[in-house]
Amino acid sequence: MPEESNPKWIKASPTKAFFIHMLTRDVPLTRAILDLIDNCIDGAIRERDGGKYDGLWVRVELSRDEFRIADNCGGIPVKIAREYAFRFGRPEDAQETSGSIGQFGVGMKRSFFKLGRYFSVESKASDSSFTLNVDVDKWMQHSDDERTSDWHFEFDSVAENLTDVPSDAKGTIIEIKRLRDGVGDNFEVEQFCTRLADEISAAHSLSMDRGLAISVNGIPIRHTPHNLLISTNLKPAFVQKEYARTLIDGEATPPVKVKLYAGVSERSLHDGGWYIFCNGRLVLRADQTSTTVWGPAHNLRQYHPDYAYFRGFAYFDSDHAALLPWTTTKTGVDVDSKIYRMVQQEMIEITRPVLDFLNRLERERRDRENGDSVDEPLQVEVKNAVETRAEGITIAQGFVAPASFPRPTGPRYQKIQYTKRAELVEKVKKLLGVTTFTAVGEKTFDYYLENKGED
Amino acid sequence: MTRSYERINYALRPAKAIERRMLCETFGRLYPFQPVDSYGYIGFGSIYFSDFQLIHRNLGINDLLSIERDEDNAKRFEMNLPYGCISMDFRESGVVLPTLNWNKRRVVWLDYDGTLDTDVLADAATLASKATSGTMIVFSVNAHPVAEPTEEARKITEAKQGAPFRLADYRLSKLQENLPEKIPTDVTGTMLDMKGTPQVLRRVLLGEINAKLAVRNGSLPDAEQLAFVQVLHFVYQDGAQMLTLGGVLVAKQELAMFEACRFGELPFYRQDDRPFPIKVPCLTPREMHQLNSFLPSDDPTQLKREGIPDADVKRYAEVYRYFPNYSEIVFA
C-alpha cells in the first residue's frame, strides 16, 4: 500500500542529487573519459564479433568549453538506448555483449555527470538512429518524489527499422557542455592531456593492438605491447587455466579463462610489477603492493629496486563480464572475489622463481662491485635476450633462468678503496717509482705485508 | 653461513634419528590411500640422505626427490647419492615445489635448517594450495627461543627503544621480524620461552595452511573439500630445540581412508597442541640390552634396574623401537 497515509511507510528511494554526487565522487576525471572509450570498444566488439578492429576509430576532443567523443563503432541501437543504456545500473534481464568491458551499467551516466551539466548523444546504428539532449539541471528539477518519481530522458528524434544505413555512417557522437568547475581548466593543462593519453595507452593497449585507432585532440595514441625478455636460457613463466563458472557462482557456463605470464623486462622502477586485465581492459597497472603478490602477507619480499626488472601480466577473460574481479571504476581488482583469490596463489607461485633470479642477478652485481668476481653471466644473458610479446607465448612453461657460475673455488679477492691527500699520494708515487694509483695501492700493501705480515 | 651438515653428521643426532624412524613408521600407515611404495617422497637429503635411505629401504618408495639449494657443491651431493632412484633438484624449495605435479600422492618432509620464516610459510602455502588428498606433509623447524643478545646489541636495542631492555619484548620483535604480519595478536613476548616458542610457531604454520585451504575449498564441491589433519607433533633437542609438525591432507570423501590408517595407534600420535617430546635416555649398550629383554612392557615398575635412573628407563621404554644402533654402520 504505497500511501503516505500508511503509518508503516518509510521512505527509502534515492534522490537524483544523491546519485549524481555519489557516482561522481569516486571516479577521477581521466577515468570518466576512459569509461566512455570502454563503451566505444564494447561497440567495436559487437560490430566485429571478436575479430580485428582495423578501420575503427575513437576521437576525443577536449576544449575549455566542451568535451566531445566520436566513434564509428556501430552506434547504440535504439532498443538498447530505450531499455538499458541510460538506466542507472544494469537490469537483471539486460542482454549482454560477450566479452564486454561494460558490466555495471553506470559508466556512461557517471561520466556525463562528472564532466558537465548538459549532454547530447547522437547515434546511428545498423537499423536505427536517435538524438538526445539533456539539460541536467532541468532534469534534476523534475520530481524526485517516490510516487511520481520521474527519472526518464526523452529522444529529440528517433528512427527505427532503417535499411539503408551505410556502414561508414554508423557510430556515436557524445558532446558534453556547461563543463563542471575545474574540468575545462584541466582540459587546457598540457600535463592533464599527457596523463590522459598515458592512461588510455595503458588501459586499451590490447584493443589498439587489434587495430583500433584512438586519438586525443587529433593526436594518435601510441601503445607499447606487453613485452618480456626471451632467450634460450631465459624464458618467462606462462600458466593457462580455465575456471568453471560452477566454482564461482554455481551456474554452468561460461567459464573464466586466465593467462598468467611472469618474467623479466627492461629495468624500470616505475613499470616493474603486476598488470591485471579483465576482458582486455587494464584494471591494475604495475602493482607493487600486497593487492597482487608483494610483501610478507604472501610470503614474498616487498617490491624494491632489485625487482625493477620484474613484469607479471594476468589476463582474465569471460563472456560473462560479471564473473571477472573488477571494481566498478575499473581501476582495481576485487581482492575478495573467489576467482581472484584462487588466481592470486598462482601469481605468487610464478613470481617466486623470477625474484629468485633477480636476487642472484643483484648478488652477481655486488660481487663484481666488491671485486669478488669479474664475470657477469646473468647480466650478459639479460642484455642478450630479446623483447618479445607476452601473448606470443602459447605453450605452458615454468620460468627458465640461466644458472649462476659456481663461485670460484680458488683464492678470493677483495677490493680496497681509500682516499688520501693528493700531494701525499704523489709523493709516495715518486718514492715507489710507479706511475699509476693502482700501483701505489698495491706496492704499499705488499710493502706492509713483507715487513709486518706473518708469512 | 656454515651449512648444518658441516657442523654435524645427521646420523649421529640421536633425537633426530629417533624422529626419523618414527616418521618412517608413520608413513608406512598410509596404505589405505594407495600402496605406500607407489607414493613419492620429497625431502632435503643433505649429503647424508639418511631419510632417503630409511624410506627407500623400509617403504620401498622409488620415486625420490631431494631438494638442495647449495648448487655450488652439486658434485659432492651427486657423489653421495646412495641409490639410483634419487633425483636432485638444485634450487630453492620455494621454486621447485610449485612446478611439481601434485596430483600424485607424496610424502613430503621438509626438514629446514633454520626457524619458521616466510620461505617456510611459502612452501606450506604451495602444498596447501596444490597437494592432493592423501598427501602427508611434515615440517621440521628450529624452535629454540631467541637467545639473549650480547651486551652490545642490548645497548643498541635500549637506545633505539628508549626503554630498559626486556627479553620478552626483544623476543617478540625478533619473531615479528621473521614472520611479519603473521603473528596472532594475542601472542606476547613472555610466551616465547622454551615451552611457548614451538607452540606459537605451530599456530603460525597451521594458520597459513588453513588460510590457503580456505581459499582452495571455496571453489571445491563439498565432497572434495580438504582439511589438514595433524597426526605428528614432536619437540626435541639434539642441540637447538626443534619442532616437527606433520599431518595428512584429507578430502571429505576420503575421510574413511584416513581413519583406516589408524594413526591414533602410534604411541607418539599427537593431534593437538600437546607435543610428544622425544627424549633420549642416557644408557650404555649393555643396559639397553638388559632392558630390551623385558620390552615391550605394560608395567614400567617391572623394568626398574638397580643404579639406572627411573626417568631414563621410562624414556627408553617409549623410544626403544626407534632407537638408533650405533654399532652398526649403514652402507648402501
Ligand SMILES: Nc1ncnc2c1ncn2[C@@H]1O[C@H](COP(=O)(O)OP(=O)(O)OP(=O)(O)O)[C@@H](O)[C@H]1O
Ligand atoms: N559509443 C558507444 N557505442 C556503442 N554502444 C554504446 C556506446 N556508448 C554507450 N553504449 C551502450 O550504452 C550502454 C550503457 O553504457 P554504460 O557505460 O552506462 O554501462 P555498461 O557499459 O553496460 O557498464 P559499465 O558501468 O560497467 O561501464 C553500453 O553497454 C552500450 O551498450
Ligand SMILES: [Mg+2]
Ligand atoms: Mg561502460
